[in-house]
Amino acid sequence: MSKRVVTFGEVLMRLTTASHERFEQSNSYNINFGGTEANVAASLARWDVSTYHITGFPNNAIGKTANAYLKKSGIHTDYIKFIEGRMGLYFLEHGVMQRSSKIIYDRFHSSFSQLEPSLFDWNEILKDANWFHWTGITPAISASAAQICLNAITTAQELGITISGDINYRRNLWQYGKSPLDIMPDLISKSNVIVGGLTDFKNCLNISADNYEEACKKIQKQYPNIHTISNTHRETISASHNKLSAVLWKNNTLYTSQTYDMQSIVDRIGGGDAFMAGLIYGLIHKENTEALEFALASSVLKHGITGDANLVSVEEVEQIVNGNNIGRLLR
Amino acid sequence: MSKRVVTFGEVLMRLTTASHERFEQSNSYNINFGGTEANVAASLARWDVSTYHITGFPNNAIGKTANAYLKKSGIHTDYIKFIEGRMGLYFLEHGVMQRSSKIIYDRFHSSFSQLEPSLFDWNEILKDANWFHWTGITPAISASAAQICLNAITTAQELGITISGDINYRRNLWQYGKSPLDIMPDLISKSNVIVGGLTDFKNCLNISADNYEEACKKIQKQYPNIHTISNTHRETISASHNKLSAVLWKNNTLYTSQTYDMQSIVDRIGGGDAFMAGLIYGLIHKENTEALEFALASSVLKHGITGDANLVSVEEVEQIVNGNNIGRLLR
């Protein structure tokens, strides 16, 4: 049977203007749901990995619609809680050409931010799991969210489950009185696989380095649980044209990927989550460089798909890695 | 020159599912803006009444889009404030046949609810005004909103401006620690024209009566500033089929309107505001029954128009009142 992955984090409703319209122009918003951890879960579920996402939704039609979205994605929703409150939202306007993409968050006071830690029995939830995934978004939302995240990580560690964390530092969150350095080092130190860049390391671990390899060495020295560190590198020519590559630190080696030229970009939201999902899948099923290239190709494909989730198959990702059928017409 | 009306109240973004889709079905929401007081202002502006709406918006693209909507509607926006915070929202699913319409409010913590009373200089705002309009939604939102409303009404009374209030009691609001009876009697007592029904009078004035005429007499006795009281009566056969009539108490007389049979209803949101706008316009320009019938016909037409605002002309309303061209094809 396939590996069982558990993810934890907030799911937001995303309201996107049509095509590349600006907020002022749009008379309707396209609706979908996403969140960095749920996006990872959606990819893995699609790749036939048995996946459970843990979160909380408002107990109304909007929350139920979000839950149905997860089910449709193949994610198990057995442990999701419905409580009073509101759905976190974000408004998105896709950039194009030289113009930036814009997100307006409206996620404060959400149901998720007010979940009680006692709602979740992590020994039960993680019972048969092989992998637990979290990101730095969650501890930034509220004290209780940070506490639940810590509970989950602690339990996972006790159960000997592999723990991955995407540091994902966002300055605008962290409004509840704690700073990243108060919270993050503890969470990261218990993890085995982390994704982040030099800025993340500086802000969440207070580790500075001249280059990525040096940073990895420092982190691994200080936090011996962490055996794998990875990150993507994006070169932005315009909103429609980016270049993407990635690195993987493992076994005391820095593996470097090829670079993809991405033109006619459709939707870059979730590109990092597609990388994270690809990395988890790759680390389970493949060796170092193969894992890294799988993760990167997964991310590249995401840029051509509308919505947060990366609706591609393992075979499609592997074809990109192998340079087969790229951009062809398959009958 | 035409009368100058000032309205005060929150404007919400409305997110409506397409056609009669349920929330679970809809992949896009239609966007428009509305609020009971701004809806009144939109009607009056369309009828060439110089109208100023007073409110607060978040200082972002969503708030600016709401502001542009008011401008497009012909409303003057000179005194609107842009502050930090979020836009209040509501999600709407239109009912049809026997199925109810559903609203999910997401308006707590909005910019409007956090406006500082000191932001508004009512002597300046009301300087050349002839009419001030408020509703019972505003004092239900927050203590500061209630305070601003009171400031406005007090100033209007001092300046000798006609004051209208739509009592519009909503139990689900009033979450900030005050009850309607703490706040509403003071506001209502300073008003001259009020719209409400027996439930409103009970909850907001603690006045009970066996019938509407008796209630009006009691109110007028207790609150001599109030010279006009009105209300609509809706009979609901289904979401698609309603009957609508109205009454007007004035000059110690209860005027009763004709009853309209409304089939194939498109959008009933704002029907009450269309009545209120029609009543203000009617009381300025017409006599008793004519004013009432104008207000009612305005409301009937609203039920056939998508969105909160009643996009009809004075001539169109008068044609309904006069029974001309009803449902015809005008070339």
Next chain:
Amino acid sequence: MSKRVVTFGEVLMRLTTASHERFEQSNSYNINFGGTEANVAASLARWDVSTYHITGFPNNAIGKTANAYLKKSGIHTDYIKFIEGRMGLYFLEHGVMQRSSKIIYDRFHSSFSQLEPSLFDWNEILKDANWFHWTGITPAISASAAQICLNAITTAQELGITISGDINYRRNLWQYGKSPLDIMPDLISKSNVIVGGLTDFKNCLNISADNYEEACKKIQKQYPNIHTISNTHRETISASHNKLSAVLWKNNTLYTSQTYDMQSIVDRIGGGDAFMAGLIYGLIHKENTEALEFALASSVLKHGITGDANLVSVEEVEQIVNGNNIGRLLR
């Protein structure tokens, strides 16, 4: 082989707001093409009557799109002319409930209005035809359009072809210096089948009567070529709810139809043309009452179809006449 019908008249581009939106609300207009005579042709072509429509289009992509629409409808376009100029347009807003439907015409200076009579060789066009159809819209547009219409009718009469005319009086047209009474009596007098009501007869023939039967007798006495006169009667409860019946004067007898109750009306434009097409088809294939009921049922079905053309089959019309499968689900 089936009857060959020739129709002559202007085709307009129709720009319709979505659903029942008002002009101010609509960010896109649905596009289709229609004209009273072409609508008749579209019905007949659909009913396997070989049909030629004669008109003129601007020699640009808009004109070619209009022409392709006629082809798609099964109408022969061999004699259509492409000249300089503009496409006539009309903007349409569907009413609903008590609100009227509104048309804004923008048809002046169109290519059609500037067609040269010498462009059309009616002996060639009408060579194998059995029926020629015109309406009172055409002679109202311009002197040259009136002249071409007269040429066509005169030739048809010489060739012994049945001529039908839908009087269709519109006061707002007739802007080129002639009045209906200058032009119409000559055209009508050469026709054999006319559709019109008392107002049409008054304005275009200067014939007054107390009732329809009396009018028919007067017309037939004065214009012996006319052997058939017909009209529909519409009772408008609202834009969404009409009742429709019709009369047919023939063989010195006034035949009266059943009355249809039409609720949930979708699009009444072209309802009269659907009647006219049904009448032509009925007069060719059926006897008096059967012809009248076929014409009326054709018109009723049109009210449920978006666009100018009546996209129904002979069998569907006959099922309505026979009361079979009305509103059922056919698998």
Next chain:
Amino acid sequence: MSKRVVTFGEVLMRLTTASHERFEQSNSYNINFGGTEANVAASLARWDVSTYHITGFPNNAIGKTANAYLKKSGIHTDYIKFIEGRMGLYFLEHGVMQRSSKIIYDRFHSSFSQLEPSLFDWNEILKDANWFHWTGITPAISASAAQICLNAITTAQELGITISGDINYRRNLWQYGKSPLDIMPDLISKSNVIVGGLTDFKNCLNISADNYEEACKKIQKQYPNIHTISNTHRETISASHNKLSAVLWKNNTLYTSQTYDMQSIVDRIGGGDAFMAGLIYGLIHKENTEALEFALASSVLKHGITGDANLVSVEEVEQIVNGNNIGRLLR
């Protein structure tokens, strides 16, 4: 824990023209999925009944999309098979006013019709089930579909599970060489709850009767396993306006429901399945008349919802039964 229901039958892709457009007009088709048994499952899953649907899909993106639809609906898909072949389709054009709705089926040669009986281990599938539901569509599709249906019913009977069958006779199916009377009596005789009308009984059981009560008595006498018989009665005024009532035979008594007047009908497809689901739910949770009224109100609500599935809650159905909040605006 809630009852566990198992349903078996084909799921089709439905392609519907926009609004009430005719096939000739539509440039896009709305896509959804449905099938009479899966529609029943979707209702029950929504009402928190643990429900498993058994079917076969083509092993391509279309089949996977259909499967994701079932998951989104809350249905368990654990036993669904993916095999070679095509998805069965149907094209739908909603009628309106006097015009009929039209379905064009394109379901022959589907993957479902070619499922091997050996693919399904019914002892495993029905292990913890309390209820098995089938319809007369399935045995009409192919010999193997009929065989699988018989296998399921036989196993269910052995396991003492309640069996319901919706006879649903369709003459146009039954193309594989067997007639209904060859197959259906065996299947029906093993069932406990059946839905059907006099025509169904005549064609599938060769039982004739003057009225429904007489038919029920004959059926029960001949097939003692059947303890409950029910049916709806539809009066069609137009495609937009129907009246609906129902009867239930149980305990040797014929219970008769109220009659609903349904105007402004949105989508009648699945109306019978909504009744069937309501009946199953009602028979489990309620007594005779209450069960019948619940089933009927469920069906009425379905007529206002786009798509095959009845997206309503138990509370919403019960409010209709109780006459509460019908067509209101719920905030």
Next chain:
Amino acid sequence: MSKRVVTFGEVLMRLTTASHERFEQSNSYNINFGGTEANVAASLARWDVSTYHITGFPNNAIGKTANAYLKKSGIHTDYIKFIEGRMGLYFLEHGVMQRSSKIIYDRFHSSFSQLEPSLFDWNEILKDANWFHWTGITPAISASAAQICLNAITTAQELGITISGDINYRRNLWQYGKSPLDIMPDLISKSNVIVGGLTDFKNCLNISADNYEEACKKIQKQYPNIHTISNTHRETISASHNKLSAVLWKNNTLYTSQTYDMQSIVDRIGGGDAFMAGLIYGLIHKENTEALEFALASSVLKHGITGDANLVSVEEVEQIVNGNNIGRLLR
């Protein structure tokens, strides 16, 4: 008068997801019609070549809609047959960036595949024709389709009509028991103009060669009726970015075209058919290189047009060939 071209082949309904959505995402499919031979006919009809397409449609609303599409395109439909059966379909998902485009065919058991050869009197159909066009899709569909194709080609040869064939080898078709080498050599040998590449020649003629020129020489030697051989060459950088060039073998000379850089590709389906149509038009109206460049520019423009048909004028193609107004704004 212009040349009269006859084409023969199946027309499919195409169901395309919106924008670049994946099948799983799309709630509506855009509908259009196409088929390789009909696409050629549509181009030629648009270029004022009198064109007849021969095919068979199901005798239902879907088949009639397909037929109306051909009429709208200016193609003569006089010889098209309506028989029982289903419309062949294909589902299309446009790729973008590195992601491939995907087609799911659902064309087996179509009406076209079951046409009787006796339905078509090719002497009558080809009476005044100058050119007959077929492709290798048709003989791959069914034995009867192959027979009809052979009948047409044989008759065309007898009548001295130029015959063009686009070999268009598709391995997934050819399911009725014959292999390409059983059928194709006979059909190709009677043709005068063929389009194909080395793979086509290998599979359908059993001719291998190291390069295109050698292949052409071998073909012409073996099949002396063939005087013209051509093909396009596509370099795929991504689904959004291709390069396109072409070659033409004629008069014992291999002509080579310029190479176009195609970015922001909209729809590549029908690109080959646009080349074929351009080649037929070019061979009739132009000399060698001019014909080749016309065909290639026609194909390039197709990549920017949604749908199967190449909606461009001769002037627009010639402007591309001449490098005029490329990508400009023409007022």
Next chain:
Amino acid sequence: MSKRVVTFGEVLMRLTTASHERFEQSNSYNINFGGTEANVAASLARWDVSTYHITGFPNNAIGKTANAYLKKSGIHTDYIKFIEGRMGLYFLEHGVMQRSSKIIYDRFHSSFSQLEPSLFDWNEILKDANWFHWTGITPAISASAAQICLNAITTAQELGITISGDINYRRNLWQYGKSPLDIMPDLISKSNVIVGGLTDFKNCLNISADNYEEACKKIQKQYPNIHTISNTHRETISASHNKLSAVLWKNNTLYTSQTYDMQSIVDRIGGGDAFMAGLIYGLIHKENTEALEFALASSVLKHGITGDANLVSVEEVEQIVNGNNIGRLLR
């Protein structure tokens, strides 16, 4: 307080096919409003410059919708006239790849073209203005439009207001009997800032030059009021890919901008107006090169925005100039 700019010119309704559809394909047109001078006003109003646009609209719902659009854009509409007549229109089909964009104008006989000069009291309109802007479109439309433009310019000159003119020569206009050289030199000679290229100078001033610098010197010598001359240079690789740069002649110096590579172009209509608006804003607020670069970056951003108006902020333009956040994702 901010600068007060007055603009004068026709506003047209624009009807655009969806995506890149050709006119023949489109079943709906997107509606927006624009005109070269109003587009400049819309940019300036958005940049908090108090802006009045002067024009005339038809006195119907279409004209009122156009007026509401200007209000929504933040433009003051106090001096706009509503008269009889029709709205000028243009139909637009966006090109893509090698295919050109196409405009079909339908603007003759518009209300604007028939405005009476006496309707506008320029002393009143320009009372507190600092800047007046006109373009060469206006005097090309009709004799009265040219006269009103001259009146405005003459008054502005008398009042000492800065006058800018965008020469914008269009051969297809100028149908009322005057040539550009009859009218334009007088209007240009009174202006202070002009935008144009060598072709404009030749046709509207009869000034020829070998290069831009020489032309500027000649113009300034002959027309000493002109102190600033500017223009953009566009290199068209395809409809989707242009390069854009600009020059500014001022203080006897020719300033040259950077060149932008614009891929994935969305909508180039209004690109010149965005430059003009940026130039006016730049000349008021910035020095030479900074003004030029601001204008150019404004134009570049416009190419990524649907519709005529450039919906960007000053900050967004400045970020492009400074190379910050180009094409990023801003949260």
